[in-house]
């Protein structure tokens with residue numbers, strides 16, 4: 001086989017892939033993704049013990065922000081995880097505990113032994129969500145860096161959101177190439193990551209191309225760019241989620257998304273590529289969590305209109321999940 005012929009074949013493949021990456025998702029593709037999410041949801045059974053459907057950790061919560069880690073941790077439980085831990089700064093702990101007796105709260109994040117304290121729990125945790133309400137204090141961020149490294153060493157999936165993304169923008173190497181990471185930037189967070197990893201302003205005319213490129217530059221880490229349409233890429237594929245939401249943009253919706261990703265990621269990785277029909281389990285989990293968050297927003301808005309808050313959305317998780325993913 002001549003070299004020229006091989007080059008043509010490679011070019012064709014690249015072109016075909018580029019074309020299919022940028023083509024709009026069909027209704028059929030969407031239906032397929034609903035089915036793939038249904039495939040990963042654990043079947044109801046009376047045989048399981050507490051913990052099997054997910055033990056999730058949230059790393060976040062400081063003096064200023066106590067709502068964000070609560071929203072993330074409670075969303076993980078409402079989606080179907082069995083246990084939800086919050087690792088936060090000491091002064092945030094009593095506040096977070098007082099919101100909910102269902103959360104297990106560890107006031108360790110600002111202690112000198114923060115990494116060791118969290119490390120003790122890592123063997124039991126299936127997924128760690130890093131960043132909601134973390135703040136940007138240097139000492140806290142340095143502890144979180146150690147926690148991320150310890151989690152990677154144990155191959156624990158990481159969802160990185162909010163101030164966790166601030167840390168990644170300072171030190172992209174921390175997550176570079178880690179195949180079990182999902183980053184969930186909002187518009188500002190995406191621009192910061194882009195500036196740190198690629199440089200210059202984001203091309204606002206090509207959102208799909210931008211999310212693809214950022215994922216590739218980070219070594220195929222999964223990126224979920226939130227917005228009017230959520231765009232999800234692992235550097236090979238770009239999925240769009242346009243589930244109808246509402247015009248209401250109250251704070252905390254992103255925390256619901258990162259929290260619900262916890263159990264979804266655990267289930268998708270347990271199910272493996274057979275159940276996801278060859279698609280990346282993390283892409284399926286991300287598409288499921290985005291679709292769910294937007295549906296919660298839609299349902300809450302139908303009831304509460306402009307007074308909709310994230311607490312109203314969390315109340316909709318059960319009904320929204322059944323409507324979308326339980327047939």
Ligand SMILES: NC(=O)C1=CN([C@@H]2O[C@H](COP(=O)(O)OP(=O)(O)OC[C@H]3O[C@@H](n4cnc5c(N)ncnc54)[C@H](O)[C@@H]3O)[C@@H](O)[C@H]2O)[C@@H](O)CC1
Nearest residue numbers: 065066067068132133134135162163187188189251252255
């Ligand atoms: N109740 C709580 O405790 C909450 C705490 N939060 C925490 O607050 C901290 C900071 O998060 P932010 O998201 O504010 O940080 P960012 O620095 O990413 O965002 C800064 C500002 O960008 C603006 N912005 C967002 N989307 C935009 C868009 N499409 N175009 C232009 N501007 C846009 C917003 O007004 C936001 O205030 C994080 O720790 C986060 O988890 C939030 O999760 C919201 C709820």
Ligand SMILES: Nc1ncnc2c1ncn2[C@@H]1O[C@H](COP(=O)(O)OP(=O)(O)OP(=O)(O)O)[C@@H](O)[C@H]1O
Nearest residue numbers: 186226227228230245251252253254255257293294
């Ligand atoms: N313009 C929009 N139209 C519809 N849905 C949107 C829009 N912008 C964001 N969303 C949805 O809201 C959810 C949260 O995205 P958002 O950009 O508000 O995150 P965030 O800024 O991190 O939120 P948080 O306040 O929790 O930090 C996502 O699921 C996204 O799909």
Ligand SMILES: [Mg+2]
Nearest residue numbers: 162186254255
């Ligand atoms: Mg956020």
